[in-house]
Structures are given as structure tokens and as C-alpha cells.
Amino acid sequence: MTTASQTLPKHYTDLCDFKREIGNLGSVAALVGWDQETYMPHGGARARAEQSSLLAKLIHERASSTKLGDLLAQCEADSSLNDPTSEHGANLREMRRDYDKATKLPSDLVANLAKAQSEAQDVWKVARTNNDFKSFVPALTKVMDLTKEKASCLKTDEHNELYDALLGEYEPGAKATEIEAVFTPLRDRLSAFIAELRDNGTPPKVDFLHREIPVEKQHAFGQAVTAAFGFDYKKGRLDTTTHPFCSGFGPGDTRMTTRYSPTNFPDAIGSTMHECGHGLYEQGIPKETGLFGTPLTEAISLGIHESQSRMWENMVGRSKAFWTWALPLANKHFDGAFDDIDVETFTKAMNTATPSFIRVESDESTYNLHVMLRFELERAMLRNELAIQDLPEAWNAKFKDFLGLDVPDDATGCLQDVHWSFGLVGYFPTYSLGNLNAAQMWETINEQIPDLDDQIARGEFGALLNWTREHIHQHGRRYTASEIIERSTGKPLSADPLMRHLESRVRPAYGL
């Protein structure tokens, strides 16, 4: 990769230096955010809120500054820099995307939205506790109206509809129509698959998964597994939080968190492997090249980030090959807690598909149906095809249709997620895009590394990690998400690989 000091014009190196400064401020913001979730004493909350908002302000001021705009314009006018296939060409294209986003929203809209979001969150909490959707309608209506206004400001010629402008915040270049074209067949096939399992399958035995395992032992096991995956602990950490996350601070420093329950070992190891997938991506992006802070040292999109986490959590972490290696290791760490369980039985228990009401508690197969339901509803709200007060009815009807269950109340239905009170529209699809991307990559990887299962069963993950480094991580934001999928797998995104993956894992677990 080119470094900023190579013979490139001064306005370009100045631009990269300025972006690096913003990148460093971002690192500091990530650090105080991580500290708040992990070790900060409760008493520090108020001062921390002030520190975080000051950092956010400093970052926004620089990211939307005339200085940045002028340097960018100078570089764009320089014919020596405008080859779109070069690294600097890609860097400039993405910097323009970021700059336009940072400067397009009027400051009073940003302020109004922030105020409406914070009010809506408070109202949402009470509404969910009291199972009272009606009391949430005015606050949600206000947030949605402002979110539509935001979408109108962000909309460009690249977008077909308002939804695309919001989606672009998380999945640059993606279109709702393209997502719909993959989601619709997946939704129909998944619903039929889940009904078939319910009607004809025998659910695997899972009770042993909830045997009591001391938290410190689970932590040591999680570290051993993630170190074997290739996470570099000299350049990262694993800590504990209520809501697991991973934060790539900057060159040489990636922080993962996970959560533990003595009686829910699968949840902990699943979270740890998931966050490790994010961590491996962050460690694989070339941030130590002098270009830190520029788009070539950043992740492409949430859907690609999530593909890395889902691949390690699900494709690897629920496979028989993985447990062939990991079950004896777990028994060593856990004083033989699963000594009486064979690999076959253990793997089956890790591959259940049971419809349930709450998205964050759902399994690998049914999860996507929860996401698709939200995608369809939020798109309808944005198009004014669904009035806010009619949301519960629409939610419950779709839930019955997709997952075959009658939603008992709104607290377990349309009030369960915080996202919409934040105005987070266009965010949900990235979760399923992660699963779809991961499954499609997984098929290609297995074609290119035919003995991958044998390697995994021996606890060797290097070839797999190298594939992701070479095809995904090293490029930063050089390509869009759909380009990276086509380049790495040779075809556009499709629902087929994910369906094949789920069927191959879940059918045997249900004796089908």
C-alpha cells in the first residue's frame, strides 16, 4: 500500500495528515467510550458524557470544516490524483462521500433530532415496561418525521428512494430494492424451512448446555479459542460488558468485550467468537501504514463487518469440525464438565432453530426473519404507507406470517428494540446482510481450501484467516460492499448460500 510520504502532491499529503488528526480524535473518543462500558466508576458518568460530547463536537467540526473541503477540492482538481482505480483515487472518492455526509445536514436539524431521540428513548423505556404503545406514538412520530427530513437532506442521485439515503449511513452504495431482491426469497424459504422443522423434526437435546461453568474458566477458554483463531493479544484485549462490542481504536489496539453467565456457556462463547470476528477484521485493516484516518484504513460497511463476526461465530463456531477440536479443550478448562457428551450431540445442540419473540435471543436461522420483518415495516413507514399508530397490528400480522407465532403483547412485539427511538432506520438489514455475506464467502472459502474442515478439527485457523485478510481486510474501503462480494466470491449476493448453509447444519440436528 502507498504511504502518505511517497511522491504525492503536498495537498494530498496535507489532506491525509488532516484526516489522521480526525482519526486520532476518533481513537480517543473510542477509548473513553470503551472505558465507560468496562471500568469507569459509576460516579464518572456525568463528566464522561461531557467529555464524549466535546470529542464528538471536535470531530464533527473538523470533518465538516472548510479546510477539509478546500483540500479535498484541490485534490479532486489535480489530474495526477484522479485515477479512480488507484489507492488515492479510491481514498478521495470515499473522503468526498464522508465530507458530503458531514456537511449536508443543517445544524438545527441535527440538534432537533438529538433532542427528539433522547426524549423518545425515555418515553420508549416507560412504554415498554408498561406495555403501552399508544404513549410512545407521539415521540416516535416526531423522530420518524425528523428522520425523513434527514433522509431528504442526505439523498443524492445515487439513491432510488429515501430509504437508500439512510441505508447509506451504514451500507454505502446499497439500495433497498437490491436488498429486497435477496431478502424476499430468503424470507419465503426460511419460513417454509422453520415450519418443516416444527412439523416433522425432532428438536435436539440442549439441557446440558446450561451446566454451571465458573465465569473465570469461561474467560480463559474464550481467550484460548480467540488466540487460536489468530487474534493478536499483543495488540488487543478481551474484557467484560453487559452489551458485548468490539472497537478498533487505531493502529495496534483493538478492544473486544463479551459477557458471561455461569449457566449460559453457549451465549458467552458465541459472543466472544462473534466479537473476535470483528476484532480480526479490525486487526487486518492496514492501519499502520501512515494512512491511518483515511478511508483505506477503515471498514467498508456494517454488513461486511458483520460478515466477519458471523463467520467465526456461526460458520466456524457451530460446526462439527470446530467442536471436534474445541470440546476436548473445553473439558480441559472446565474440569470435564461435558465429558459425557460426544461431539455429535454437542454440535446438534448448537444448531437449533426455534421461533421466539425476541430478536436478540433468537437462533441463527430464525434471526433473519426478525430482521426482514423490521426492514419491511420501516421501509413502509418511511414511504408513508404505514401510519405509526398502526405499527403493532402490522408487526403482529407479519410475525404470524413469517414465524408462525401470535405476539402476546407489544412489549414482546414492536416495542422490544431501542433502534427506532434513535431514528436508526436502515440499520437492521445490515445484520442479515452480514449472514448472507458470510455464507457466500464461506462457500467460496471451502471451494478454495478443500480441507478446511480437517484444518479446523485440528485447531488450525491460519488458512481461513489469511483468506479473509487477502480478500476482505487489506482493502479497507477501496471497494464497496457489493464489489468486494463479487470480487471475492465471483458472483453477486444471493440467498442460496445462506439457505444451503442453514439446511446443512440444522436438518441433521433435527433428524431430517
Ligand code: ZN
Ligand atoms: Zn456484530
